[in-house]
Amino acid sequence: MTHFSFTSQAGQTDHASDIVIVPVYDKRAPGVATMIAPAQMGAAIQHAMTTDLHFQGKTGQTLTVPAPAGSNFKKMILVGMGATKGMDSLRAETIGGKIYTAVAATGMTSLTILANDFSGANAHMAADLAHGFVLKSYTFDKYKSQAPQAPDYTIRIALPNPTPAREKFAQLAPVAAGAFLARDLANEPPNVLTPKTMAERVRVAMEPLGLNPEIIHEAGLKALGAGAFVAVGQGSSPDKRPMMVVLRYNGTGNDTSRPLALVGKGLTFDTGGLSLKTNMSNMKFDMGGAAAVIGAMAALAGRKAPVDVVAVLGLARNDIGPDANCVDDIVTAMNGKTIDVQNTDAEGRLVLADCLTYVQRRFNPHTVIDLATLTGACKAALGSTMCGVFSNDETLSKRIRASGAKVSERGWPMPLGPEFSAAIRGTYSDLVNIGNGGPGASTAAAFLQEFIEGKTKWAHLDIAGVANGVFGHPTMPDKIGTGFGVRLLNQLIMDHFEKKPKAPKTEAAPAPKA
Known part of the structure; x- marks a missing residue:
């Protein structure tokens, strides 16, 4: 302490x-x-x-x-x-x-x-x-x-x-606590942190802050039609089956307002499935996106931020078992789109696809931001220096990068476009889960964009390179879980999404009598 x-x-x-x-x-x-x-x-x-x-x-x-x-x-x-x-x-x-x-x-x-x-x-x-x-x-x-x-x-x-410093530190302390919560979750070994135990850790951390997690188990996911999400975790043992965790923070007191939505990929371990990884070291960090979202929600609740936010966490293990999904399986996502699984190691986008659909259809958010350790391609492009920022809204992208720079959690703009969307069109299905050529980080983001509905503003942060070490960072640990994204999200929300107090009305002074 x-x-x-x-x-x-x-x-x-x-x-x-x-x-x-x-x-x-x-x-x-x-x-x-x-x-x-x-x-x-x-x-x-x-x-x-x-x-x-x-x-x-x-x-x-x-x-x-x-x-x-x-x-x-x-x-x-x-x-x-x-x-x-x-x-x-x-x-x-x-x-x-x-x-x-x-x-x-x-x-x-x-x-x-x-x-x-x-x-x-x-x-x-x-x-x-x-x-x-x-x-x-x-x-x-x-x-x-x-x-x-x-x-x-x-x-x-x-x-x-000392008064201004004392007051500001009271607001910063919950942010540090949120970052430490995210780091603690990320650093747990996979034999300890499973989807079930992670959901329980979320409950224990959030209830004292007034947030009561809603947990949707595998049967509930099937009932919702989350076929892409369920497919990822169907090879795991019965006590490690997939589940979705939903958190709501109503900081404005207005239950009818459209919230900001945060979505986190939470693969507590990723073997690659039948498309087996040659190196599984550090795959316990594949839940870094969900950890960041949890930490950000804790920070917001801890400092009583005047904002409405809903968070959805997609928790699963990508294991090999008798029921594991196969290459060439075709699954149906919650929005009805069919997906040809061409690589079982491109699993995070399947989880996120149904989480994105769920949060939009249930909560009607004005903006959706997802965080995920999604692609090795993004790490190859940016190294362990910053996250990749993909967005359908240039203003949102700029705001994310500017707020991230303030707290040294930097982002770099990455491309989306019709050529990347074309690369994920399927022969036997609507989509394939891995691009037919083209840069993997952009085709993965294009896949996620297929699940953004209407005019919803959306950004995807690929944190694959920064979830367990940020090169030269002044206050983050190296080689272990960083909690990258907690402070970025907190700063972004503080800068652009919090409800600002209205200035008091002042009555005009009466005109002087002639």
């Missing part, structure tokens, strides 16, 4: 902590904290900078040295703030992540951050720094027999006006 307190700067060096964090700007320009520090601390700071010429104050650089004798601290960590101008939330968050790394290396757990430079209009950014510290602190050691005990950090952030 990490405990933060945002306090005024008065007596900032009188408080005893293991570590004091001192900001320094690019080219070792002193920050406010450096200039107003007590004499012995100021001398120690100058000595550290002059003896370690590598430390230049660049963003996120750190230098750990002994605290001066007579101070209330054991260690002093100088942290680079970057340029003296242009501080923003993302840079502050990056610095917070770097502070965590430097602090963790000391083994100490109490610290004071001299955040005098976060003043005036920048005061709220001290919360972003704290948020970066929290996000970077994530670990997943529950299955190690000799797992180290997670430290309890006590952090005091001293700044001129």
